[in-house]
Amino acid sequence: MHIGQALDLVSRYDSLRNALTSLGDYLDPELISRCLAESGTVTLRKRRLPLEMMVWCIVGMALERKEPLHQIVNRLDIMLPGNRPFVAPSAVIQARQRLGSEAVRRVFTKTAQLWHNATPHPHWCGLTLLAIDGVFWRTPDTPENDAAFPRQTHAGNPALYPQVKMVCQMELTSHLLTAAAFGTMKNSENELAEQELWGVLLAYNLVRYQMIKMAEHLKGYWPNQLSFSESCGMVMRMLMTLQGASPGRIPELMRDLASMGQLVKLPTRRGRAFPRVVKERPWKYPTAPKKSQSVA
Template sequence: MTVAAGVFAPGHLGELTRLVPFEMVDDVLAMTRRTESRVRLLPARVVMYLLLAGCLFAELGYLQVWSKLTSGLSGLPLVAPSGSALRQARQRLGPQPVRALFDVLRGPAATSAAQTRWRGLLLAVIDGTFLTVADSPATTSRYAKQRCNNGSSGYPQLRLSALLACGTRSVIDAVFDPVSVGELDQARQLARSLRPGMLLMADRNYAGADLIATLAATGADLLIRCKTGRKLPILRRHRDGSFASIIGGLPIRVIDAQISITTTDGTHTGGYRLITTLLDPGTHPAAELIPLYHQRWEIETAYLELKSSILGGRVLRARTCDGISQEIYALLTVYQLLRTAMVDATDSQPGLDPDRASFTTALNAARDQIIHAAGIIADTVIDLVGVIGIHVLAHLLPERRLRTKTRMIKRSNSKYQARGPNIDRRSYQATTSIDIIRPDP
């Protein structure tokens, strides 16, 4: 067992400490001027790791999280802080250091996997979701409750938007605001992290002319779905079935297609219209762009991992606005660390798709390493896979199969039939066909 000395010993994240080492945390604290002038019983570095560990044990209070951090440190002279002391330490720290740490760690995970790129372009996606926060006077002053049929929601909510790398589901950037701030306004903020060499995918909500111009101005290429009935001028027809058009003065290419899914239950067909700034049909053919757009759904899986796997559907702990910011940046940082550990594992086996890595396996392995205080300081010979990676590689997910809808469970977690009593929960073998619709001469 190798840990930090003295009062710094509880400050660790198990094996994930190798990805966010003591020196990195100390640099962030110095940069944000949160380094204490005298060493306290609860140093700022330890509080930073406590916040991160709290996201791995979202079902526990901070006193119980402290017990997890110290359970593997038997024999060491450790402090026994009260709940009030931990709360005051978090308040002294504030949200700025945690945000700075997230800024250091965010970005597409480094990988050699070919599945993360298409014809040299890094596949990225943007979308938004809601998070539920505690119902307290301090939080409702900024985060309002949503209106619904029976009045208002039980808890206040905030809107989180993220820019994600599709192949690894690592977070490139993220912003959050009250729900009064729309996804399109948040997308304009996230445009700061778009770069040439990226292919950004988004749903129909992001197909406005002004926003498209803002996103395209970053140099990134776009692949966005828009309404099938949207009137766009046909400037030139291409051999692959797409046609050249223009939106708000920006040259684009339009692809119309019908996608049919056939199962033993019958055939279901829907229309798709995609717009892209990739103007050359020879180098970026329509027949490849249509199935590629399905990668947009990777962000929905990422939000499921954040809200269901990590948080377990729970309300955020924090009961103040600064505490909410602190907790969300810690949550995003922990998610990024887990994704990095998973990519390191899959990258150790050439040709292995990062999609095969199980997020739940990595999460549980990371929790175990914290409890045992294991793998905190790396040996002289660094193993990028580590214990977390070994667990991931030993429990790889099967290759993805075609699904006609989201996963459903046979038995509801609630006695209330929220989705109705007549939901078809059977699995079907399915085939997909795509027909590109050429514009009418």
């Protein structure tokens, strides 16, 4: 299942709420603040779109691949109260540049460790079941990307697009990522690409952790037996529903999401039989019939 799939839902605007009170049930605001401080990404000026909320913009960008950034910010309603109900597109781009990629990487690393330690994963002979796999991302064919990302060659011919190669480590029963690594980009434009990739990993783990909570309400089901695409849509709808809900209903909505595992269960795989047989080797030329065979 591809990481970047999600559904959409429009939420209503309410400028009297604090977005941290609802989105904080998914990501701890104090953890985000610590990651910003450790990466040296702090601002003294009080802005309407703080960096703590820009982390949620990066998560929403990963789940909503076709939506403009300013639309994601407006729909998630992660702005502080102001005179205008919506944010300008240029303000979102400037906030992304101020945020950088190191803070998002630290948020992913810390949440991956936190969620992995908080989940009672099954063990084999006292060992955690982990797997390592690689993936590559194609980037637009531009001179900047061509200088920053290598092209894979096959039979001496370069690939059509520059590629970012990534390696991930995940827990097998939940598919929760525990670590990831890929090439580092130095210039500012490619740093935004790195920021987006860390946001994809963070959003992926966010959905997987909610699937772990859903599986806890199902008897005999592992988190990897739930549909990732449908769970991804539920999480995105919940993120927007929380913005329009009163603080007293937030725990109830979170419990409702955890109890929706019945709706995203994958059907049981049918048994497959592959008997060992020796196939007859095809002959290139016709053969003469044997003497024992009758000739028509």
